[in-house]
Amino acid sequence: MGIVSDDTSRGGVVALVGNPRPGSRTLVVAQRLAAGVAGLLNGAADPVTTLDLAEIAGQLLVQEGPDADRYRAVVASAAVAVIATPVYKASYTGLLKAFVDRYPAGALRGVLAVPVVVSASPAHSFVGEHLLRPLLVELGATVPVPSFAVVEGQLDDLQNRVDGWLEQNGEVLSRLALRADAVGVR
Template structure:
């Protein structure tokens, strides 16, 4: 299974990227094959035709499982992630890709953000999103207990899609 982590945090090498990588490893038992730290794609995200952005899009489209992660900004996903997702065609840009929405935030007030805001855009782009999105506290995401219940419920569902 080809697995890619996409992290849309405005800071390179963020805890969002680390949390998504950790989740991928918890799901499949190995590190992700590819990491797309969206902010490192730079100004090419502001238009179309940038080679680096096109390569990242192709990597995501060639994946079987993609963990799409963002910090919570103003109760939604980040603008840099939005710029990256705009590079995919509506309807079939993520066809054949299983996606898992993941968001980190400061507290429980936005716990439904992955499900209400990130999941619908992934589905609009053609991804299959067979599980609930995961919301993790930005201070405790490293604690295995923070995702244990979610993994117990959804890991086998995702693994069965191989």
Template structure:
């Protein structure tokens, strides 16, 4: 199956969600750099992948405030997240955890709603002591939602953002094959 994205020959679909409260943030830059690096690395290895337009939650915040009455844009974002093959969830470390805006999105997804999705947390921290805090908060939520998390999170310090493309390329080289293999296996399970 290495020559195909999924069993029905569809490319792997990489969806990027940015949970920064500021639109167009450095967190978005890091997440999009990783999405593009993953797609390029997979394509070079013969696994077709495509990146969906980035979902920047700062632009959708008010539509997420009432989970049972989402705005049309927020509902579309949730559907896009649930239909992804590989999901990048990006957040700055905010008060020792993920941002509230990212939690709002995740709260709209039912338990098991990300079954069959490979999720990769992306976290930006201001200090070394905070590097893993957002990841620690995010992984249990992803487990509850049914997402597979077979590869390490993409964790950067703010001071490393100047060389984000190099870090993203290195990460993709090391982890894209595993993420793709798990995504393909989950796609087979979904078809059964």
């Protein structure tokens, strides 16, 4: 799948997936939420850019990684970045960590980020708020809304979960994205 849209200048919505399995359920969750966010921001006129880190895993731990560098640029230019990970060992994946370690501190300044976690147990829903949010803030992203956490058993009702989250948080994201566009942040 890789990059669906390679246009880094438009500042649209990006879904970044840190699951080591290509085409994962985490990818489906991230795409669904990102599509909902894009619909709020621009009526879904622009496609969501999807980045599946499993497809470039071999480039994340080497110095020269042209696809990894391109992914970094796409995320850094996003208006909204939906950053998704499954929960492994009560944390985000090493794959996601290897990717974000390629950024210097503050590199995501101007990006609105939405942490997303997919877990087997509701007990691991804390990962989005207590581990992924601070990581994104360290990189300079603004994380103005609660993370989107879904348990594997809720995936059959995913669209209703996404719609509910957007109903509660979409207005904040929309206002901030419009404000960022108005002042030329990015």
